[in-house]
Amino acid sequence: MRGPALAFDNLSLKLGGTHVLDAVSFQVQAGALHCLVGPNGGGKTSLVRALLGQMPHTGSIRLDGGPSRPVGYVPQLADFDRNVPMTVYDVMALLGQRRPAFLGSSRAARAAHAEALQRTGVAGLGHRAFGSLSGGQRQRVLLAQAITPLPRLLILDEPTAGIDKPGLQLVESLVKELHERGVTILWINHDLEQVRRIAQSVTVLNQRVLFHGPGEQLPANWSSGDE
Amino acid sequence: MNDLYSWIRDHLQALAASQALPQPFEYEFVINALLCALLIGPLLGVLGSMVMIKRMAFFSQSVGNAAMTGVAIGVLVGESYTSPYLSMFGFCLLFALTLKYTQHRTTLPNDTLIGVFLSISLAVGASLLLFVSAKINTHVMESVLFGSILAVDHTDMNVMLGVSAVCAVIGLPLYNAMLLASLNPSLAHARGVPVRVVEYLFVVLVTLVTVACLKIIGAVLVEALLLIPAAAARNISRSLPVLVSLAALIATFSCVVGILVPMQFYIPVPTGGAIVIVAALVFVLTTIIRASTARFRGASV
Numbered sequence: 001m002r003g004p005a006l007a008f009d010n011l012s013l014k015l016g017g018t019h020v021l022d023a024v025s026f027q028v029q030a031g032a033l034h035c036l037v038g039p040n041g042g043g044k045t046s047l048v049r050a051l052l053g054q055m056p057h058t059g060s061i062r063l064d065g066g067p068s069r070p071v072g073y074v075p076q077l078a079d080f081d082r083n084v085p086m087t088v089y090d091v092m093a094l095l096g097q098r099r100p101a102f103l104g105s106s107r108a109a110r111a112a113h114a115e116a117l118q119r120t121g122v123a124g125l126g127h128r129a130f131g132s133l134s135g136g137q138r139q140r141v142l143l144a145q146a147i148t149p150l151p152r153l154l155i156l157d158e159p160t161a162g163i164d165k166p167g168l169q170l171v172e173s174l175v176k177e178l179h180e181r182g183v184t185i186l187w188i189n190h191d192l193e194q195v196r197r198i199a200q201s202v203t204v205l206n207q208r209v210l211f212h213g214p215g216e217q218l219p220a221n222w223s224s225g226d227e
Numbered sequence: 228m229n230d231l232y233s234w235i236r237d238h239l240q241a242l243a244a245s246q247a248l249p250q251p252f253e254y255e256f257v258i259n260a261l262l263c264a265l266l267i268g269p270l271l272g273v274l275g276s277m278v279m280i281k282r283m284a285f286f287s288q289s290v291g292n293a294a295m296t297g298v299a300i301g302v303l304v305g306e307s308y309t310s311p312y313l314s315m316f317g318f319c320l321l322f323a324l325t326l327k328y329t330q331h332r333t334t335l336p337n338d339t340l341i342g343v344f345l346s347i348s349l350a351v352g353a354s355l356l357l358f359v360s361a362k363i364n365t366h367v368m369e370s371v372l373f374g375s376i377l378a379v380d381h382t383d384m385n386v387m388l389g390v391s392a393v394c395a396v397i398g399l400p401l402y403n404a405m406l407l408a409s410l411n412p413s414l415a416h417a418r419g420v421p422v423r424v425v426e427y428l429f430v431v432l433v434t435l436v437t438v439a440c441l442k443i444i445g446a447v448l449v450e451a452l453l454l455i456p457a458a459a460a461r462n463i464s465r466s467l468p469v470l471v472s473l474a475a476l477i478a479t480f481s482c483v484v485g486i487l488v489p490m491q492f493y494i495p496v497p498t499g500g501a502i503v504i505v506a507a508l509v510f511v512l513t514t515i516i517r518a519s520t521a522r523f524r525g526a527s528v
Contacts, residue, residue: 052416073417090467100402102471
């Protein structure tokens with residue numbers, strides 16, 4: 001055991017006077033594949049946003065390497081404006097290089113972006129307008145940017161929403177591969193069968209922590225409540 | 228820098244005298260204005276495309292209008308009434324940063340909040356202007372409102388050069404961070420971007436450019452030159468490099484043509500108006516191109 005990569009301690013968060021998270025405490029071990037499940041409105045995305053510094057909260061969040069260290073993050077599709085005139089390569093450049101994205105990318109950076117797109121099964125879409133892609137394709141592009149360069153912590157906020165069956169298998173195998181390479185993974189996931197199959201540890205969240213333990217011990221009769 | 232300006236001006240005037248360049252190049256103020264246009268055009272294109280993507284058009288309009296109050300304050304405190312830059316920069320920065328700060332601490336919609344700030348600023352500005360109107364002639368106010376190339380001098384050129392340098396030094400290295408911070412703040416934070424800091428820096432850059440452009444374009448129309456070239460470029464762009472390059476090209480073209488054509492054909496219109504009309508014509512043209520070209524019409528961007 002390498003110790004926690006991520007620790008939430010007594011985390012509470014309110015939106016419009018309503019408790020979204022109430023005294024949430026749990027840890028994610030370094031190198032673990034950890035799934036976060038729970039009903040809609042249970043506070044999963046709010047917890048991730050608090051982790052990313054986007055939500056005022058009480059309690060503490062400790063991230064291995066400090067809060068300033070970049071992490072890989074795949075947001076929900078609805079959080080990304082598709083009307084901005086950018087190609088897939090522009091999106092990759094915006095997220096993965098220091099040179100202003102409107103000046104293009106170096107050959108080395110372009111090669112790295114192309115390789116990441118290939119790994120997520122969207123090679124060949126680099127010059128397509130990001131906004132013209134299907135939901136599943138856009139989600140794969142966002143996954144590609146999150147693994148370039150290889151992060152120590154990868155946060156996935158429902159990355160398989162809108163993805164077809166081959167895409168689901170590709171995402172799962174990619175996540176497993178990243179996990180084997182030592183990447184700590186925090187995955188918001190609604191597919192309980194998949195969670196039981198692949199997660200090392202699971203937290204069930206509905207404002208409070210309802211369950212925290214190994215994936216295979218997730219109660220068989222528990223459902224996410226929004227299916 | 229003044230020697231450099233004089234050197235450029237002398238050469239262009241010599242070329243105009245030998246009829247190698249159009250007749251307006253014989254005038255010192257035209258060359259001054261063109262040099263400013265060449266400096267500020269690309270900057271307006273790069274910054275304007277970002278203002279459009281970040282949906283901050285109304286914000287930049289309010290900063291431009293706040294400059295009128297800045298002029299009135301400048302006259303009140305005894306600054307030169309032709310170039311009250313300290314007051315304009317000071318008041319506009321205060322206005323813009325206070326507005327941004329308030330945006331972060333209220334649940335009011337952005338357009339409502341900007342409307343409130345704009346109204347307050349205009350009310351204060353109008354009251355102060357009436358108060359100081361005895362000290363200045365109306366032409367000064369006209370040039371602040373609508374721009375005048377006759378008023379552009381070396382001080383204005385130096386201000387524009389300084390603002391361009393600041394924007395290049397701050398804006399270029401932080402371009403990706405600034406854009407990402409508005410597209411997806413959580414993703415930006417995950418990438419190590421200090422979201423709040425870059426948002427405030429962007430507001431500062433927009434304010435600096437807006438105030439620097441006032442002499443040529445005027446307070447009423449300065450926002451148009453940030454926005455119209457970017458909107459025109461967007462009509463026929465499918466990628467970020469094309470969008471930004473075209474916006475810079477259209478902004479520079481509009482400035483140059485808007486300055487030269489009224490001089491060449493003796494059309495008595497303010498510079499700001501002429502520049503924005505040229506930009507608007509380009510916008511109409513690109514809208515027609517988009518509507519009639521399947522490549523752009525079918526694009527979802």
